[in-house]
Amino acid sequence: MTTMFKNHEAIQALRGSYGDAGFDILKAPVQYAGQDGWLKSFEGKDVYYRSDTGAPVAVHGKNYRGLQYSEMIDKTRDMLERCELDCTDIKESIEVSHNGAMCKVEYDLPATSFKTPDGDYGSAKVMALNSWNGVWSFVMSLGFKQYACLNSQVMIKNPAGLIKQKHSQQLDVDKGTKHLGKIAGVLENEISLWHEMDGTHVTRNDILNAFGYVAFKDYDGDTQRVADNLLDESNRKNKNLAYMVRQYYHVYRPRMGDTQWAVYNAITDWSTHYKAPEKSKNVIQFKARQAERATLGLQKWLKVA
Numbered sequence: 093m094t095t096m097f098k099n100h101e102a103i104q105a106l107r108g109s110y111g112d113a114g115f116d117i118l119k120a121p122v123q124y125a126g127q128d129g130w131l132k133s134f135e136g137k138d139v140y141y142r143s144d145t146g147a148p149v150a151v152h153g154k155n156y157r158g159l160q161y162s163e164m165i166d167k168t169r170d171m172l173e174r175c176e177l178d179c180t181d182i183k184e185s186i187e188v189s190h191n192g193a194m195c196k197v198e199y200d201l202p203a204t205s206f207k208t209p210d211g212d213y214g215s216a217k218v219m220a221l222n223s224w225n226g227v228w229s230f231v232m233s234l235g236f237k238q239y240a241c242l243n244s245q246v247m248i249k250n251p252a253g254l255i256k257q258k259h260s261q262q263l264d265v266d267k268g269t270k271h272l273g274k275i276a277g278v279l280e281n282e283i284s285l286w287h288e289m290d291g292t293h294v295t296r297n298d299i300l301n302a303f304g305y306v307a308f309k310d311y312d313g314d315t316q317r318v319a320d321n322l323l324d325e326s327n328r329k330n331k332n333l334a335y336m337v338r339q340y341y342h343v344y345r346p347r348m349g350d351t352q353w354a355v356y357n358a359i360t361d362w363s364t365h366y367k368a369p370e371k372s373k374n375v376i377q378f379k380a381r382q383a384e385r386a387t388l389g390l391q392k393w394l395k396v397a
Contacts, residue, residue: 099179103169111186113161113195116143117224122151140224142192149193150225157263159222159230161188161195167265168197168220168232177216177279178203193225194377200237206283209290210348216279227377230257230265234278235383289352298397302355303336306362306389313396336362352397359386 118141122134140158141148152158165186172179180203187196197220204216217235221228257263294302300315307318322333340358348354363379363386 097173099173099175099177099182102179102182103173106169106182106184107166110162110165112188113165113186113197115145115192116160116162117141117149117158117192118143119158145192147191149191152226152259155261157259157261158224159259159263159265161222163265164195164220164222164230165197168199168218171232172199172201172218177201189377190223190225190227194221194223194227196221196380204279206236206279208283209287209353221380226259228380229259230263231380233383236279236282286353286356289356290348292352292397294350294352294355294397298352299337299340299350299355301396302359302389302393303333305392306336306359306385307332311392332362332366335366352394356390359390362386 119138120141122137122139123131124134126132136154137151138154138156139148140150140152172182179201183200183202185198185200188194189196199218201216201218205213206215207213214237217237219231219233219235221231221233257265297315300318301313304311304313304315304318307321311317318333322337336358339361340354343361344354344357348357363382366382
C-alpha cells in the first residue's frame with residue numbers, strides 16, 4: 093500500500109499502543125442511597141471512571157464532552173504524519189497521572205533541526221495535554237528543544253504554536269490538529285524572532301520586567317516590586333525570581349551578552365529545569381503551568397519592551 097505522506101512509516105511505528113494511557117473513560121449516572129435505602133439518581137450529573145480498573149476520575153454535568161486519550165494520541169499522530177516536518181526517529185512519551193485523570197504526550201523530532209542565534213542546534217517538540225478532572229483543557233503546543241542546554245523553548249510570536257479547547261460540546265479536535273499541522277512555518281517565524289532578540293540590548297529594568305511578567309500574574313511593570321522580592325528571603329516567589337536572575341547573570345549573559353535572547357533563555361531554563369516542590373502532588377501539572385507562565389510572561393514583556 094502506498095501513501096502520500098512522507099512521515100507515514102515513522103508514525104506507523106508508533107501506532108497500536110497507547111502506553112499507560114491504554115484505557116477508556118466511561119460514564120454512568122451519579123447515584124446515592126436515600127433515607128429509605130433505595131438508590132436515587134443525581135439528576136444532571138455523571139461519574140466518569142476507568143474502563144480497566146473501574147476507578148472514578150471525575151464528576152461532570154450533562155454538557156461536558158470528554159476526549160479519550162486514545163483519540164487525542166491518534167489525532168496527534170495523524171497531524172504529525174501529514175505535517176511538513178521530518179519525523180524520522182521520532183520519540184513518543186506518554187505519561188498519566190492522578191489515577192488516570194490526566195495525560196501528557198510529548199514528541200521529540202530529532203530530524204527537524206534548526207540553528208539558534210548563539211550557534212546551538214535544537215529539534216522540534218510537540219506536546220498534547222488532556223484531562224478528565226477539569227485541570228487541563230485539551231491542549232496541543234509546538235516547542236523547540238536545544239541540544240546544548242536542553243531547554244524547552246516556547247513559542248511566543250505565533251499563536252498557532254498553541255491550541256487550547258475546553259471540554260464542551262464545541263470541542264473540535266480535528267480543527268485544532270489541522271491548525272497546528274502547518275507547523276513548519278511557525279518554527280521558521282519563531283526562530284527569526286529569536287535572531288531579532290539576539291540583536292536587541294536590554295537594560296536592568298528590561299530584565300526585571302521580563303522576570304516580573306513571568307513571576308506575577310498581576311504584574312504591572314513595577315520593577316521595584318521585583319527587586320524587593322529578590323531581597324525578601326521569606327517571600328514564596330523569591331526562589332523563582334532568584335533562579336531566573338542567577339541563570340541570567342551566571343549562565344546566559346556571559347555567553348550571549350545583555351540581550352533579549354539571554355533573558356529568554358534564562359526564563360525557558362526556569363520553565364524547563366526548575367524542580368517542583370517536594371510537596372507537589374503533580375509534577376506533570378507543575379511543569380505544564382511553568383511553560384504556560386513563561387509563554388504568557390514573555391508575550392507581555394515583548395509588547396512593552
